Amino acid sequence: MPTWEVRQGDCLELLKTIPSGSIDAVVTDPPYGINTKSDGAGKLNPWADLTNSAFWYREWIGECKRIIRPTGCLWSFLNWRSLVTFQKAACDLGWPIESLLVWNKDWIGPGGPNGLRPSYELVALWRGPEFSIEDRGLSDVQTFKWCGHKPTGHPAEKPVALVEWLIQISGANEVLDPFTGSGTAGVACVNTGRDFIGFEIDPGYCEIARKRIADAERK
Numbered sequence: 001m002p003t004w005e006v007r008q009g010d011c012l013e014l015l016k017t018i019p020s021g022s023i024d025a026v027v028t029d030p031p032y033g034i035n036t037k038s039d040g041a042g043k044l045n046p047w048a049d050l051t052n053s054a055f056w057y058r059e060w061i062g063e064c065k066r067i068i069r070p071t072g073c074l075w076s077f078l079n080w081r082s083l084v085t086f087q088k089a090a091c092d093l094g095w096p097i098e099s100l101l102v103w104n105k106d107w108i109g110p111g112g113p114n115g116l117r118p119s120y121e122l123v124a125l126w127r128g129p130e131f132s133i134e135d136r137g138l139s140d141v142q143t144f145k146w147c148g149h150k151p152t153g154h155p156a157e158k159p160v161a162l163v164e165w166l167i168q169i170s171g172a173n174e175v176l177d178p179f180t181g182s183g184t185a186g187v188a189c190v191n192t193g194r195d196f197i198g199f200e201i202d203p204g205y206c207e208i209a210r211k212r213i214a215d216a217e218r219k
């Protein structure tokens with residue numbers, strides 16, 4: 001029977017406790033970085049903040065690179081504003097992004113008063129040296145309907161179906177999420193019969209994630 005656990009603490013410290021080459025896939029939704037609010041408000045020139053935060057991204061992405069198997073991968077959600085931060089971290093690590101998935105939400109979200117309203121987010125894929133997606137017919141644009149209502153109240157919650165799909169196309173049996181939040185990746189693992197390890201720094205969301213995953217397991 002698949003196992004799961006959610007550990008409370010800083011992911012950078014907790015990732016160091018995971019043996020090298022022991023995880024099939026990391027599927028996560030980290031903070032998108034400084035000054036990436038959807039209304040565009042913030043500093044006139046946020047470039048230094050965006051590139052400086054890449055040092056932190058580099059640390060956790062580097063740990064993910066260490067813990068995945070050669071056949072493993074990392075999937076991370078991001079948006080167009082945070083893409084430069086991810087790219088900088090990837091270049092610094094010498095671990096390029098393999099693909100960018102465009103997640104079509106089939107819903108137009110709120111935006112600033114002047115530009116286009118967003119209806120998509122991105123998911124970046126990094127791969128181990130022996131990883132490949134078996135189904136070569138998959139497009140880099142996928143639709144998973146979403147809306148403004150977040151079932152658990154977490155402001156950055158993602159659809160379980162999308163995370164299940166990422167896990168399944170990766171052929172992963174053991175999945176880790178260093179930014180567990182409300183536990184979506186854990187629920188996806190329970191639903192698809194995978195082992196799961198989650199890290200979450202906020203004790204409140206730790207409890208929400210544990211209860212949510214346990215409820216999914218009972219069902």
